Amino acid sequence: MKKNLFAIIMLFLLQSCWYNEVEDDFVRMDAYQPITQSRADFEKTMELTAERQVVNSGKIYIKDELIYLNEKGEGFHIIDNSDPENPKPLAFLRIPLSTDLAIRNNTIYVHHAVDLVAFNYSVVNNSLNILHREKNVFPALRSPEGWDAENYEIPEDHIVIGYEEVN
Structure with a gap:
């Protein structure tokens, strides 16, 4: 009896090792290229442009x-809110692949693709002063199939800014 029970348990454990020709969730890595x-x-x-x-x-x-309103993946709208009844757009801070922003004192920190950038914005001069760029803090953009950028042959001095479908 013990031998039969052991054989049945082993059969269930080894079931996952059996070859299965069905590939329902197969994803081609070459469907997109960076x-x-x-x-x-x-x-x-990363630049300051006219309002939009x-x-x-x-x-x-x-x-x-000031209000900083994120335009997903493109940057931030800078809006003067000194009169909350009548907010006035001042500028657009173009930061491709930006996803987030944090402010401490007068320093603004943004996520710029793989980098973390610290800068100041002057309302008086409507100018941008980049204080520091910490390179490669964040992981590179993943492909639509979920593959890491490291799976592709990308030159060391290049940044992945998107993916295109391969025909």
């Missing part, structure tokens, strides 16, 4: 009389 940009060009993409219309809003941050 779009990259040189680090030098990537770092120039909000299209795909995200989180809202408030510091003193």
Whole structure:
């Protein structure tokens, strides 16, 4: 009896090792290829531009009389809220692949793809002063199938800024 019980238990344990031809969840790694940009060009993409219309809003941050409204993956709208009844758009801070922002004292920290950037914004001059860029703090953008960027042959001095479908 013990031998039969042992055989049945072993049969159930080894069942997962059996070859199965059905590949329901198979995902091709070559379905997408990364779009990259040189680090030098990537770092120039963070810039202050003219105000623009909000299209795909995200989180809202408030510091003193300024509102920072995230435009998902594109940057932040900077809005003067000194008169809450009549907020005035000041500028758009273009930061491709930005997802988050934090403010401490007068320093603003943003997630810029793989980097963490610290900067100041001056309302008076409507200017941006980058204080520090900590490179490669965050993981690179994953492919739509969930593959890490490290699975692709990406030059060391390049940043993954997106993926395109391979035909």
